[in-house]
Amino acid sequence: MPEFRPISGGGVRLLLDADEARVLRGLAEELRSVLQGAGPADDPVVERLFPAAYEDPFEEEAYRDMVAGDLEQEKIAGLDAVAAALGDDRDADVALGSDDVTSWLATLTDLRLALGTRLGVDEERMGAEVDPSSADAAAMTVLHWLGWVQEGIIHALQGT
Numbered sequence: 648m649p650e651f652r653p654i655s656g657g658g659v660r661l662l663l664d665a666d667e668a669r670v671l672r673g674l675a676e677e678l679r680s681v682l683q684g685a686g687p688a689d690d691p692v693v694e695r696l697f698p699a700a701y702e703d704p705f706e707e708e709a710y711r712d713m714v715a716g717d718l719e720q721e722k723i724a725g726l727d728a729v730a731a732a733l734g735d736d737r738d739a740d741v742a743l744g745s746d747d748v749t750s751w752l753a754t755l756t757d758l759r760l761a762l763g764t765r766l767g768v769d770e771e772r773m774g775a776e777v778d779p780s781s782a783d784a785a786a787m788t789v790l791h792w793l794g795w796v797q798e799g800i801i802h803a804l805q806g807t
Contacts, residue, residue, distance in 0.1 A: 649796055651803035657745040659803040661796075668739040670789060671796075674758050675726040681761065682723055695764045696722065696757055725754035748800060755797045762790045 650662040663671065681692050697718060701707040728750055733739045743751055763773070766783055768790065777787045 651799040653803045653806055659743045659748055659800050661741045663739040665736055665738050668733040672730050672733045675730045678761050679723055679726045682719055692761045692764050695760050725750045729754050755793055759793045
């Protein structure tokens with residue numbers, strides 16, 4: 648299980664075993680490929696990560712023209728930073744400064760949204776126990792684990 652320790656300056660030291668690091672790195676790589684257009688044009692994950700800002704189609708198009716590339720690049724940079732910090736197939740000992748923490752929390756949120764979208768998760772399903780006989784049991788466990796990692800980082804920041 649991951650370990651979380653506060654570090655001076657408002658950061659967190661995150662310790663993951665090799666399997667945890669491999670799962671997180673793999674999720675980051677998969678989402679990176681989705682954001683770079685490896686899936687269908689109307690991929691629900693992309694729609695979930697970049698929801699419409701305006702109801703009016705003309706305003707939405709203008710907004711997308713102005714910021715869509717920047718938002719996408721910011722998400723990809725976050726995914727790349729997480730993957731790079733985890734290194735290769737080994738235990739990961741990651742020191743996250745305050746800026747890193749913000750980026751990691753945003754990236755973990757994106758990973759959770761992407762996985763939850765793929766699984767069709769709603770509030771009821773998220774609050775239910777994972778059925779070990781379900782075909783989605785492993786993915787649901789990972790989804791919960793990602794939330795637990797986020798929570799661990801936040802608690803370490805708060806010193807609790």
